[in-house]
Every structure is written in C-alpha cells, then in structure tokens.
Amino acid sequence: MSNRKMVLGREVCLIIFLVFTTIRSEENLALSKAASQSSDIGNGRWPASGAVDGCEETDVFSDCCSHTDIRVSKTAWWRVDLGQISTIDTIRIVYRDNFQQRLAGYQLYVSNTTTLPTDGVLCYEDTSSTNSSVQLVVTHQCPYVGRYVTVYNYRNNPKRYNWYSDDALLELCEVQVFGCPVGMYGNGDCNQVCPASCYGRNCNSKTGSCIYCIQGKYGNTCENDCSTNCKDSLCSNESGFCFECIHGKFGNACDQVCSVSCKEGFCAKDTGYCHGCVDGKFGNSCGQQCSVNCKDRLCAKYTGYCNNECIIGKHGENCDQDCSVNCRDRCTRDNATCIECITGKHGETCDKDCPMNCENNVCVRTTGLCNGCIAGRYGVTCSLTCPVTCKDFICNQQTGHCLDCYPGKYGVVCGADCPDKCTDNICSKDNGRCLTTGSRNTEQSSADSNMIIIAVLATVCGLQLAALITTVIYHLRYRQKRKNSSNTGTDIKEEQSVPDTGYTSISPRQEETSHVYEMVVT
Incomplete structure (x- = not known):
C-alpha cells in the first residue's frame, strides 16, 4: 500500500512538472x-x-x-x-x-x-x-x-x-x-521571430510584444504609426502619445495649434501655454494686451506688469500713474523720483525752488546747490555778495575772492593800491609787483620809433657829409681860378664876363641848379 502511495506521489509530481514545462x-x-x-x-x-x-x-x-x-x-x-x-x-x-x-x-x-x-x-x-x-x-x-x-x-x-x-x-x-x-520568442523552443517593427528585433520572450519600437511606430507589436506631428516621429510604445511636438503644435498627439501670440510659435506640449509672448502680449496663452504705458509695449508674461520702463511721464508697476509736472520728461518707475527737473526746480519730485541768485536759475536736483551764480554773488546758494572792489563785481563762487581788479588795485579782494612807480599804475593782482612788459602792439611801436630815429640820424649825417664835400670842391676851384687870372689877362676878362654861379661844372652835361644845402654853405 505504501509503495502504491509512493508511486502515486511520483506520478503527481511528474504531472505537475509536465504541466509546468x-x-x-x-x-x-x-x-x-x-x-x-x-x-x-x-x-x-x-x-x-x-x-x-x-x-x-x-x-x-x-x-x-x-x-x-x-x-x-x-x-x-x-x-x-x-x-x-x-x-x-x-x-x-x-x-x-x-x-x-x-x-x-x-x-x-x-x-x-x-x-x-x-x-x-x-x-x-x-x-x-x-x-x-x-x-x-x-x-x-x-x-x-x-x-x-x-x-x-x-x-x-x-x-x-x-x-x-x-x-x-x-x-x-x-x-x-x-x-x-534576441529576435526570437515563444513555444518553449523560442522558434518564433519577433516583429520587424521591434527595435533591434527584440521582443518579449513569452508574448512576442516589442520591448521598444523603431522610430515612427507604436503598439504591442509596433504595428501603428506615430503622429506626423510628433517630433522626430517618436511616440510612446503603448499609447502612441508623442514625447515632443513639432514647432507650433501641442497635445498628446500634437494635433493642436499653439497661439499665434506665442513667441516664435512655441508652447507647452501638455497645456498649450506659451513659453514666451510676442511684444505687447501677456498671459498663459498670450491673449492679453500689455499696457500702452509700458515702454515699447513690453510687460511680464504672467502679471502684465511693465518689464523695465514706462513711457515718458508715467510710473508705477503698470505705468498708470503720472510723474510730477516739474519732472523733465521722466521719473523712476518704482518711487516716482524725477530723473531731471525743469529749470528753477529741485528735489526728488522737483517740488522745490532753486535759490533766486543761481545763474540761469539752475541748481543741482538732489541738493538744491547752485551750479553757478549771477554776477555779484557767491556761495553754495549764491546768497553772499562779492566785494565791490572786484572788477565788474565778479568773484569766485566758492571763496568770494575777486577774479580781477581795476587798474591800480591788487589783492584777493582788490583792496590794496599798486606802487606809484608802476607804469600806468598797473601791477600784478596776486602780489602787487609792477608789470613792465607791454603788449605786442606797444613793443612794435617802440621798434618803429627806434627805426625812425635811426633814419633821421642817417639823413642828417648824409647831409653834413655832402655839405663838407661841396665846400672842399668850392675852395679848390676858387684857388685854381685865381691862379689862372694871374697868368692871362684875357682869361680874366673872359671869366669876368661869365656870371658867378658859385660853382663850376665838372661834366659836359648841362649844369644843374645849385643844391639847397650847397647854397646854405655858400
């Protein structure tokens, strides 16, 4: 009996083994x-x-x-x-x-x-x-x-x-x-070939279903085509949903079109939300208009707040508030501080007046200090008066020292007199020393005067030399005439018949009229 049970047990085990295999x-x-x-x-x-x-x-x-x-x-x-x-x-x-x-x-x-x-x-x-x-x-x-x-x-x-x-x-x-x-499956001896659409011809060893599909296919045996809108024709093996979409498309099968307001036409595959908006638009799908007060109509994609700056004259997150009327064109977007003020104003919102003695009524926006003073004034607000001794009533804006003095005066406030020995009573403003060098015109005049003097002296010397030569010639002629008179009486008579002119011609040319200087000497 026991042997029969053992045989029966072995048979059961064998049957289980055969069923399993x-x-x-x-x-x-x-x-x-x-x-x-x-x-x-x-x-x-x-x-x-x-x-x-x-x-x-x-x-x-x-x-x-x-x-x-x-x-x-x-x-x-x-x-x-x-x-x-x-x-x-x-x-x-x-x-x-x-x-x-x-x-x-x-x-x-x-x-x-x-x-x-x-x-x-x-x-x-x-x-x-x-x-x-x-x-x-x-x-x-x-x-x-x-x-x-x-x-x-x-x-x-x-x-x-x-x-x-x-x-x-x-x-x-x-x-x-x-x-x-690899490439085979099923029937205990793996004698069936995996589908051709399986990537690498590799499939599940039991069912023959593809582990991965070749590009452009999906399904249990990769028998279906992925959507043409799938990027690179790649989609999920099981569902056929695209991993990514081609440009301008979204959705599981990439069959929906991104908003025309999406920047460069790109949007999220699952939601269709734009990655960025074209200029002037905001919102998930970029369907809303940015404020006209945003510079260049640029605003944040999700909030609609202006990106960087406002148009001239506006401020605030949405550029919907007015800058101060005293701002010169622009103010800061966050706190409305004027970039510049109109003439005569200063302060963050340009609501304060510049000091009345500022040159051209202009002062520094942040401090109110004058850039320059009107004539006769000095100091940071030009409230001090220049010394009356300053030439033209003009002095240094910071120190009040005169920039120049009237003739005869020198010193920081032109309160000292130039020395009496100074020519034309002119001296250095800084130390009172006499100024001895003139202008270029004065030097030229002096040179011209010297030239005139030299010319006059030369003329006088020339005249004196001419007079001396004339006198010597005259006396020589006179002595010669007396000698001739003693030798020939006829000659004397002939000479006496000639009018005495005071000189004798020494050339065959016609005799000239006596020179005035010669007449003076005679």
Missing part, C-alpha cells in the same frame, strides 16, 4: 551552459557547472550544487555564459537548504561583459532583515537583454546584520535563466 513559453537559456565561480572547494567536487546541470537537489552532498571556498575572501561570485545576447524574462535560484545566513545580501546582475563581477545592470538585491525572510528558492523578474548572468555576494566590516555569515560564499544548487535569444 508545457505552459512555460520560453526555455532555460542557462541549462548546460559554461559557468565559472570565484573559487572552488572540495577538490572540484562542487564546480560552477553544478548549478546548471538541471538537478535541483538542495542537499550539497548530493553533488548537484556549486560551492565557493569559505576561506577565500569577503567577496564571492558565480557566473553563467548564455552563449549569445538574449532577451531575459525571469531568473530562478535554488540555494542550499537551511543556509539563509550565507545567501543573505546577494545581488543579481545581467551584463554583456565580464570585466568585473558587478558589470551590467543590477536586477535584484536581497535586503532581508531576518534570517527566516531570506528565500532559498525564488524567481526574480529580470526583463533585460544580456549574455551573462552573475550572482554576487560580499561581507562588509561590520556586517549589515549580525546574523549574516562572517565570510562571503555561494552554494547554488541550480540557476535557471528563462528567455529567448
């Missing part, structure tokens, strides 16, 4: 594949291949398990090479019975490289807080694409929990990786 659509990709581990124990009695041999006995002494060396280090790893890049669905782990403290804290990785034990993506990490909560037979969802599956364990110092084993080791009795090679 029949409904599973993908295959165990790890079965009998190449496996390796960080260390071995027991002279190779428990190699890495013990976890991919199809035996699920959990008694390590059944020789169906793998086992790393307990004495090696604080880290341990086991890895299986699936032989090709595969689409993984689930990973099932069967661990040595009753050794939760050794498995606790393990990690599960899927990768395409083997440089480090922790290469690739982390599929699962055990964070059980009690020994009893660690599952020794467990299946993990691990929907990744890769070639290698790695089980990794470590022990920090201090350990995460006191009940953890002191050393890291792995005692895996079976590791099963269910899925299909």
